[in-house]
Amino acid sequence: MSAKAATASTRQASASLRRILAGVAVVVLLGAMALDTKVVRIGSAGDVRSAAVFSAADYGKSEFPKVQADVETRAADAVTVATAIAKDRATAEKEYGVPAGVGPVISVKFTGVVGEGKSGIYKVAVDGLPDTLMIRVQTGPAINGTELRDATGKITFGQFTNQIEYQDAGSALNNEMKKEVLAKVDTSTLAGKTVSVVGAFKLVNPKSWLVTPVRLDVK
Numbered sequence: 001m002s003a004k005a006a007t008a009s010t011r012q013a014s015a016s017l018r019r020i021l022a023g024v025a026v027v028v029l030l031g032a033m034a035l036d037t038k039v040v041r042i043g044s045a046g047d048v049r050s051a052a053v054f055s056a057a058d059y060g061k062s063e064f065p066k067v068q069a070d071v072e073t074r075a076a077d078a079v080t081v082a083t084a085i086a087k088d089r090a091t092a093e094k095e096y097g098v099p100a101g102v103g104p105v106i107s108v109k110f111t112g113v114v115g116e117g118k119s120g121i122y123k124v125a126v127d128g129l130p131d132t133l134m135i136r137v138q139t140g141p142a143i144n145g146t147e148l149r150d151a152t153g154k155i156t157f158g159q160f161t162n163q164i165e166y167q168d169a170g171s172a173l174n175n176e177m178k179k180e181v182l183a184k185v186d187t188s189t190l191a192g193k194t195v196s197v198v199g200a201f202k203l204v205n206p207k208s209w210l211v212t213p214v215r216l217d218v219k
Helices: 003-036 048-052 056-074 078-087 089-096 163-180
Strands: 105-118 121-125 134-138 194-202 208-218
Touching: 056 105, 056 163, 056 194, 056 208, 078 089, 078 105, 089 105, 105 134, 134 194, 163 208
Parallel strands: 134 208
Antiparallel strands: 105 121, 105 194, 121 134, 194 208
16 A cells, blocks of 8 residues: 555545544533533423413402501501691601602591592592592592502512513502402492592692592491
């Protein structure tokens, strides 16, 4: 065999060996990957994706009773709160309110006669309050605002993944309140009736309170 032929043969053998070694390495790598792979069934306890999904409906159902109880515990008489605000708003905010952005959220309770309503929002005349103060109660179908979410001071943005979940939590509490509180009341016939209300409002305009109820009883 000539030297040239011998060299070519050696090169071919070397290339074949490299291909074999590469094939072996691939097989070993695939085997290692297979051993390191864990099969997780969708929806099982190991499904991290499923665990991370925020359910607004579940949140509202589990958390509304806690919010309701907290607001009822915090609620001060509306006449007492109104008097305190008129005397010294800053002091009243610290005593009765929970910081929540533009204005604090205050929990109150009162009994009064329901007046005219529009779009599910009714005025309520409460004895002992000045004529310059208007109290309104929202009864749906649309419940706006995040007063229930913010009323306790225990629900914070850091408990959620993002702003969307934080907003959804507020809506979920409102929706659960509608099911647990307002669904038991014929809100279309409230005008002229006496109601007892426990709820929360954001203090922005001291002469106009829009209360989101956590309890509404018709006398």
